[in-house]
Amino acid sequence: MATEIFNFQALQNLTQIRVLDQNAAFPLIEMQCGDSQATVSLYGGQVLSYQNSRRIVLWPNRHAVFKTGKAIRAGIPICWPWFGPHTDATKPAHGFARTQFWQIESASENAHLSKLVLRLTENTETLALWPHHFQLRLVIQLDETSLKLMLQIHNTGDKAFEFSGALHSYFQISDIAAVAVHDLEQVSYRDQLNGKTDRAKAPIRFDSETDRIYQTEKARVTLRDNGQEDERKDTLPAATQINSFGHNAVVVWNPWQNKAASMNDIAPDHWRHFVCVETAVDPQKPVMVPAGKTALLGVEIHDVSI
Numbered sequence: 001m002a003t004e005i006f007n008f009q010a011l012q013n014l015t016q017i018r019v020l021d022q023n024a025a026f027p028l029i030e031m032q033c034g035d036s037q038a039t040v041s042l043y044g045g046q047v048l049s050y051q052n053s054r055r056i057v058l059w060p061n062r063h064a065v066f067k068t069g070k071a072i073r074a075g076i077p078i079c080w081p082w083f084g085p086h087t088d089a090t091k092p093a094h095g096f097a098r099t100q101f102w103q104i105e106s107a108s109e110n111a112h113l114s115k116l117v118l119r120l121t122e123n124t125e126t127l128a129l130w131p132h133h134f135q136l137r138l139v140i141q142l143d144e145t146s147l148k149l150m151l152q153i154h155n156t157g158d159k160a161f162e163f164s165g166a167l168h169s170y171f172q173i174s175d176i177a178a179v180a181v182h183d184l185e186q187v188s189y190r191d192q193l194n195g196k197t198d199r200a201k202a203p204i205r206f207d208s209e210t211d212r213i214y215q216t217e218k219a220r221v222t223l224r225d226n227g228q229e230d231e232r233k234d235t236l237p238a239a240t241q242i243n244s245f246g247h248n249a250v251v252v253w254n255p256w257q258n259k260a261a262s263m264n265d266i267a268p269d270h271w272r273h274f275v276c277v278e279t280a281v282d283p284q285k286p287v288m289v290p291a292g293k294t295a296l297l298g299v300e301i302h303d304v305s306i
């Protein structure tokens, strides 16, 4: 049954892309290419983990909660068709794409690339929350040096709709005190904690809760991690380049200790080991998609040497 719903047949004969357990309540797909590996959840249409030959790049969150109706806090949740709280408080924060089961549309592989395409179409639940017909396609491409996600947002209805949202990437870091986000200097941001608008000259460093919407269409943001060596002695200096497409904002978020303590899916102190740098469409500047047209929102992530 699950085979038909999720279309696991699309993975037949592939060796680099496989379903971990066809009968699991929350099916996971593993993708490999060379020494790179990613895990994808059909619930949420979500990359849950990504590592390259050198290190873990996306925060896999070993304490993530898998529960229908709740978003999985790990990897890259898809926030769509709105970002943040809805004006109608009965509707879920960050939309419904991250709490729906997606289907496999197609998959392919060669020695240099593993590619998985997931699909989500409107259904009675989504129509009750958002009265529009749509088809989302998430194209996930893993190669030896990068992970690329392209969300194709197709309006299959007969009138235009607007959306906001985010590819809400959680990056694994050695320690929040050891990282800096570069390339957003001089970009105006809205601070979600106090509603004020500001801009900064220096790269972003973290010493308290941070929740900012940077208003930018610039492609590149660099996350540098000085890799303070901890007791495990397994951290390295690293830099991740995050290239965004189709966005008009980049959100930078870390909940810090108190807020993290109120979340049942972040283990004590684990808030120190991730930072979110999100490829976003600002809810104050939604994107309009005319009937029959397609919009794109994408991110490509790779290491850069420092």
Ligand SMILES: O=P(O)(O)OC[C@H]1O[C@H](O)[C@H](O)[C@@H](O)[C@@H]1O
Binding pocket: 071, 084, 093, 094, 192, 211, 212, 251, 252, 253, 276, 278
């Ligand atoms: O807990 P969630 O609903 O997944 O949201 C997690 C966070 O997402 C974004 O980064 C928002 O800017 C934050 O305000 C929010 O707290």
